[in-house]
Each structure stands twice: as structure tokens, then as C-alpha cells.
Amino acid sequence: MGINLKNLSDGELIRRLRGGDKPIASKLISLAEDPTEDHTPLEEVYKEYRGDAHIVGLIGPFGVGKSTLINRLIGAYRKKNYKVGVIAIDPTSPLSHGALLGDRVRMQDHANDKDVFIRSMASRGGYGAVPQGVGAAIKIMDIFGCDIIFLEGVGAGQLDISPARYVHTVVVVVGPMMGDDIQMMKGGVTEYADIYAVNKADDPKSETAVQVIKEALRYSSVEKEFQPKIVKTVATSGDGVGELASAIEEHKRFIDERGGYGRREEQLRSELRDMIVTDLVARMQEELKDERIQQIFEDVVDREMSTYLACKKCIDFIGGIRSGKSRGI
Ligand SMILES: Nc1nc2c(ncn2[C@@H]2O[C@H](COP(=O)(O)OP(=O)(O)OP(=O)(O)O)[C@@H](O)[C@H]2O)c(=O)[nH]1
Ligand SMILES: [Mg+2]
Known part of the structure; x- marks a missing residue:
């Protein structure tokens, strides 16, 4: 039996969401995703949302290890007793069929944890790579009490940076240098990265990736206040994930000290x-x-x-x- 959101008063809806009611949160996200639905229950969500959660985007090419890394990061943040949200954007192209399942499987370790909320969203129909509903999902997870929310960017061949507009900290995930990654560097994605995670560092070719990134940063014309960090990770074993979490925390402190960069306001406009x-x-x-x-x-x-x-x-x-x-x- 489904819950009918319309049978709940606004106060009840928010109270249950704050109390960590996953079925209510899921229902609200489904409502936000569907353009044909009556979105009235979301009015309260947008009024109640405070924007306390730290939103971290992991973007990078297909199969580079984003989901496996997020799975490890969930573990790292659960140790600190943080409530964690994950939004995995699934590119609904026939080529990447099964990515949705892939993301879920990689994060299976935490599926039954009441303080972890994982949601996949299809990118079909949205403008750019961000499906309608991602903005609302962030707010719903924020009220749900998530301290940190990971947004997994589209893993399609060429990189789309539009998820970067929805987050506070951008982690660009690259693998041992292959065509896609080098193209990405040349394509100027460097401008958006706060942190680089060079994943699959168990492969010696990952050192090339580190060098290419350093080079790209050296010649970048963009003046960044925060000097981007480069962290080597092996998502499958967990090596380097502690350093990655520290780099994320360092960036959070940096933006907090500057009043949050006004990114929440910018995110709502975007x-x-x-x-x-x-x-x-x-x-x-x-x-x-x-x-x-x-x-x-x-x-x-x-x-x-x-x-x-x-x-x-x-x-x-x-x-x-x-x-x-x-x-x-
Ligand atoms: N050797 C090695 N393999 C890894 C590492 N991280 C991930 N993998 C493997 O790479 C494959 C893809 O990992 P995912 O976490 O699904 O990658 P993804 O970037 O989320 O992929 P999409 O969501 O499909 O774009 C899986 O088979 C992982 O086990 C790593 O550090 N080293
Ligand atoms: Mg994935």
C-alpha cells in the first residue's frame, strides 16, 4: 500500500521527513521527478529547506570508479556518525544500460543502514545532464537530516560538468590516463575541480594522470582561491579514501570560512x-x-x-x- 502524500498535512509531512521516514522521502523524490504530477507537497519542502548538508559532486568518465569510491566514502562518514545521502544520476542511453543497477550494487554495503539514503535518478528529459528532481532531492535529503550528500555525475563518455552547479565541492574522478581523461583535461574541466581523485591507483599508469593534472593546473589561466588537491585512491581496497575525505573536509572548511561562497543561492538560481x-x-x-x-x-x-x-x-x-x-x- 502506497502512502498518499496528499493525505498528510504540511506539518506532518515535514515532521515525518525530519524523523527520517525513508518511504516519505522516496515518494517526494518520485513526485519531484515526474513533470506530470501535482507538485504542491514540494512547496513546504522548499520553505523548510535550510541547506545545512554539504553537497559533494563526484564527476568523471564512465566506469572510472565513482560508485565504488562513494561506497567507501559512505563508510568513512558513517564512522563519524554522519547521516549520508547519495544521488546517482543514471544516463539513460541504451549504451549505458545497467549503470543504474551497477551504482546500486557498488553501494550495497550500506543499503540497509537507516542513516544512509541512496537514490538513482534517470537523466532522460532534463536539460543538460541534470535530471529534473535532483534539486528537490537534495532539499528532501537535507530535511531528512543528511549531513553530507554525494551526487554521482553522469558517467557518459564525454564529461558533462552541469552537475557541478548543484554542489559545494567538486571532485573530478579520473583513472589511469586514457583518451577520455586527457580530453577532459584539455576540455577545461580543471576549472571546476576542487579535488582530483586519481582512482585505480593500483595501476602504475595512474602516475601519468597525476602528472597530466599537475601540468594542466600549472598552465591553467583560471585563478583559484582554493588550490585544488590531488589524491590517489584505490576504491576497491579503500586506499587513499581517508585522504580523499580529509580533502573534502578541508574544502568544506574553506568555503564555510567564506560564508559558503553564496553557492546555495547560486544553486537555486541554476x-x-x-x-x-x-x-x-x-x-x-x-x-x-x-x-x-x-x-x-x-x-x-x-x-x-x-x-x-x-x-x-x-x-x-x-x-x-x-x-x-x-x-x-
Ligand atoms: N583495479 C581497480 N578497479 C576499480 C577501482 N575502483 C573501481 N574499480 C572497478 O571499476 C569498475 C567500475 O566501477 P564503478 O564504481 O561502477 O565505476 P563508475 O564510475 O561508478 O561507473 P559508471 O557509474 O557506470 O560510470 C568496477 O568493476 C570496479 O570494481 C580501483 O581503484 N582499482
Ligand atoms: Mg556509477
């Missing part, structure tokens, strides 16, 4: 922007099905119009529909 763009794109896709728009497409195909003029006409037409008056074409 979240709203992403949500508006996602929603507009979805509406636009619907509006493009209009037969008059389809006619413009045909005009382009028949070489009667350029895509430039056609685009302008389509946008004007959609604007006309929006403002309630049909301007015609």
Missing part, C-alpha cells in the same frame, strides 16, 4: 533556470507539431525558404500562440 528551459523545450516540441509550423518545415525542404527565415517565422508563430493572438504567418 535549478530554476534549468527547470524553465526543460519545460520550455518540452512545450516547444509540442508546438512544433502544429500544422502551420510543419508547413514551414516543408517550405525549407522544398528550397523555398532558408532555415534562418523559417526559424524566425516559427518563433514568431509560437510567440503568437503564447500571447493568445494568432498573428498568422
Whole structure:
């Protein structure tokens, strides 16, 4: 039997969430993920959310060991008696099928711990790599009482840094240098990293990774107040995970001393922007099905119009529909 969130008063909902009610938290996250749902119960969540949890993003290429590392980090933070949340973003491309299961399996050690909340979210449909609902999930876990929340970034081949906007501390995870990692360094991801975890350090090629990162940092034109840390880890054995947790804590102290960087405010703005763009794109896709728009497409195909003029006409037409008056074409 499912719980119906609508049968709970706002006060009851928040009280149960604060009391560590996992089914309620899960229900709320499912609601936040589904654009077709009535999101009224989330009003209270956004009002109650204080932003006390430290949000740590682990981003890096597919299979580099992000989930295994998070599994170890959960262990390290549970030893300090922290309540831990994990949000694993699953890229729903056919190629990565099974990643969701993979993330869960790697974190299985903690699945039954009442003070660990693990949630996977599909990235399909969101603008960029951050699915709708991640922002809300962070707030729900925050009220749930998580002291630290790990966000596992999309493990697709090329790296997407958009999860970085949702977190306080960015850990870029790289492996023994392979094509993807070197590309990532050249691609300027270095600008977002607060910490580098060079994982699979049991492979001697990981030393190359350390050198490439040092080199990239030396020639980076970005002035960073926090000198990024490089930590070598072996997620499978746990080696270096203590150092990684210390580096995360050091970065937390650094941002706390500076009033939190204003990142919570920036995160809320990013979240709203992403949500508006996602929603507009979805509406636009619907509006493009209009037969008059389809006619413009045909005009382009028949070489009667350029895509430039056609685009302008389509946008004007959609604007006309929006403002309630049909301007015609
Ligand atoms: N040798 C070695 N293998 C590792 C290490 N860390 C992880 N692995 C293995 O690498 C594989 C991928 O690990 P995951 O933790 O699933 O990697 P991931 O980055 O979460 O992968 P996706 O979520 O699919 O992108 C697994 O088989 C792990 O056992 C390590 O430090 N050394
Ligand atoms: Mg994973």
C-alpha cells in the first residue's frame, strides 16, 4: 500500500521527513521527478529547506570508479556518525544500460543502514545532464537530516560538468590516463575541480594522470582561491579514501570560512533556470507539431525558404500562440 502524500498535512509531512521516514522521502523524490504530477507537497519542502548538508559532486568518465569510491566514502562518514545521502544520476542511453543497477550494487554495503539514503535518478528529459528532481532531492535529503550528500555525475563518455552547479565541492574522478581523461583535461574541466581523485591507483599508469593534472593546473589561466588537491585512491581496497575525505573536509572548511561562497543561492538560481528551459523545450516540441509550423518545415525542404527565415517565422508563430493572438504567418 502506497502512502498518499496528499493525505498528510504540511506539518506532518515535514515532521515525518525530519524523523527520517525513508518511504516519505522516496515518494517526494518520485513526485519531484515526474513533470506530470501535482507538485504542491514540494512547496513546504522548499520553505523548510535550510541547506545545512554539504553537497559533494563526484564527476568523471564512465566506469572510472565513482560508485565504488562513494561506497567507501559512505563508510568513512558513517564512522563519524554522519547521516549520508547519495544521488546517482543514471544516463539513460541504451549504451549505458545497467549503470543504474551497477551504482546500486557498488553501494550495497550500506543499503540497509537507516542513516544512509541512496537514490538513482534517470537523466532522460532534463536539460543538460541534470535530471529534473535532483534539486528537490537534495532539499528532501537535507530535511531528512543528511549531513553530507554525494551526487554521482553522469558517467557518459564525454564529461558533462552541469552537475557541478548543484554542489559545494567538486571532485573530478579520473583513472589511469586514457583518451577520455586527457580530453577532459584539455576540455577545461580543471576549472571546476576542487579535488582530483586519481582512482585505480593500483595501476602504475595512474602516475601519468597525476602528472597530466599537475601540468594542466600549472598552465591553467583560471585563478583559484582554493588550490585544488590531488589524491590517489584505490576504491576497491579503500586506499587513499581517508585522504580523499580529509580533502573534502578541508574544502568544506574553506568555503564555510567564506560564508559558503553564496553557492546555495547560486544553486537555486541554476535549478530554476534549468527547470524553465526543460519545460520550455518540452512545450516547444509540442508546438512544433502544429500544422502551420510543419508547413514551414516543408517550405525549407522544398528550397523555398532558408532555415534562418523559417526559424524566425516559427518563433514568431509560437510567440503568437503564447500571447493568445494568432498573428498568422
Ligand atoms: N583495479 C581497480 N578497479 C576499480 C577501482 N575502483 C573501481 N574499480 C572497478 O571499476 C569498475 C567500475 O566501477 P564503478 O564504481 O561502477 O565505476 P563508475 O564510475 O561508478 O561507473 P559508471 O557509474 O557506470 O560510470 C568496477 O568493476 C570496479 O570494481 C580501483 O581503484 N582499482
Ligand atoms: Mg556509477
